C-alpha cells in the first residue's frame with residue numbers, strides 16, 4: 001500500500017485498544033457512526049475545560065473566545081465544502097435535521113403547490129424519504145421515485161424519463177450522494193444538471209459522502225447539501241446544512257426562539273441575518289468546534305489517501321467473501337464506504353449476532369432503507385462499513401468470522 005500509514009491512524013483512535021467479548025474490537029459500523037480520534041476528543045475536552053460559555057451575546061472573555069472558536073469552525077467547514085461564504089453554513093443537529101429544515105421551510109414558503117412533483121431515488125435513507133412524504137401530505141405535491149437497477153445503481157436515463165413524464169412539474173430532487181445501504185455513488189453531476197434545466201431545486205444528502213469524498217458544493221452545483229458530524233469522526237448532535245445564499249435568503253425561518261431574531265415585540269418579530277436566522281436556541285458549540293477538528297484530522301490524512309485505502313479494504317473484503325457458497329453482494333463494484341451482503345438460507349440477524357461474539361461490529365437489518373429492501377425482496381443485509389482506520393487484519397477477521405458463522409448456521 002502507498003504511504004498511507006494505517007497503524008499510525010489506528011493509534012489515534014483510543015476505542016480500538018478495547019476488547020469486545022474478550023476479542024480485540026474490529027469496528028466495521030462506520031456508516032452508522034464513526035469512532036472518534038484523539039484530536040477530536042482533545043478538542044471537546046479542551047472546550048469544556050477552558051472555553052465553555054454561551055456564545056454571541058456574552059460580553060465577557062470566555063463568551064468571546066467561545067464565539068470566535070464557533071465561528072472559526074463555521075469558516076473552516078465553508079472552506080472544506082468550498083461554499084462561497086460561511087453564511088451558507090447552517091449548523092444543525094445532523095443530516096436528518098437539515099433535511100427537515102429544508103422540507104419544512106420549502107413548505108412554509110408556499111413554493112410547493114398541489115400537483116407539483118418531489119422526486120427521490122429508491123436508494124434513499126428514511127430521513128431523505130419521510131420528510132418529503134410529510135411535505136407532500138401537507139402541500140398536495142406528489143412523490144415520485146427514481147428506480148434502482150438490479151446492480152443497485154441509479155441510471156440517469158430513468159430520471160430523464162421521469163422528467164419527461166412529469167413535464168415541468170418537478171420542484172425538488174432530493175438525492176443521496178452515496179447510499180448508506182449499498183455504497184452506491186450516485187451520478188449526481190448529470191442529474192443535478194437535468195434537474196436544474198427542468199427548474200427544480202436539488203437537495204443532496206451527503207451523510208455517507210463527506211467521510212469518504214472531497215465535496216465541492218459549487219462544482220456539484222447542489223442547491224442544498226447536508227451531512228452529520230458523527231459519521232465523519234465528530235460527536236453526535238452536530239451537523240451541517242449548506243445552502244446557496246440567495247435560496248437561504250428566500251426561505252422563511254424554521255424554528256423560532258433566541259438567536260434567530262433581530263428584534264422582538266408583541267407587535268411582531270424581525271429575523272436575524274444568515275446563518276443565524278436558521279439557528280434558534282443555544283447551539284451545540286462544542287460539537288461545531290469538534291466537527292471542524294474532525295475535518296482537519298481527515299484533511300491531514302488526505303481525503304484521497306483515505307478513500308484509496310478504504311476502497312482497497314472494501315475490494316479485499318468483497319474478494320475474501322466470494323468463496324462463501326450462496327453469497328449475494330449488493331451494489332455496484334465501485335462502491336464506497338459500505339459492503340452489503342446476504343448468504344442464501346441464513347438470516348442476516350443470526351449471522352450478525354454470531355459475528356459480534358467474535359468481536360466484529362457490523363450492522364444487520366434494513367439500514368433505514370425499507371423501500372430499497374422491498375425492491376430486492378429482502379428484509380435486510382449484513383453491512384460492513386469502513387473508515388480510515390480499518391486494516392487488512394480487520395478484513396481477514398471479518399471474512400473468517402463470517403465463514404465460521406455460516407458453518408455454524410448451516
Ligand SMILES: Cc1ncc(COP(=O)(O)O)c(C=O)c1O
Pocket residue numbers: 031032093094095096097125127128176178179180205207208228230368
Ligand atoms: C445516507 C444517510 N442519510 C441520512 C442519515 C441520517 O443521519 P442522522 O441520523 O445523523 O441524522 C443517515 C444515517 O445513517 C444516512 O446514512
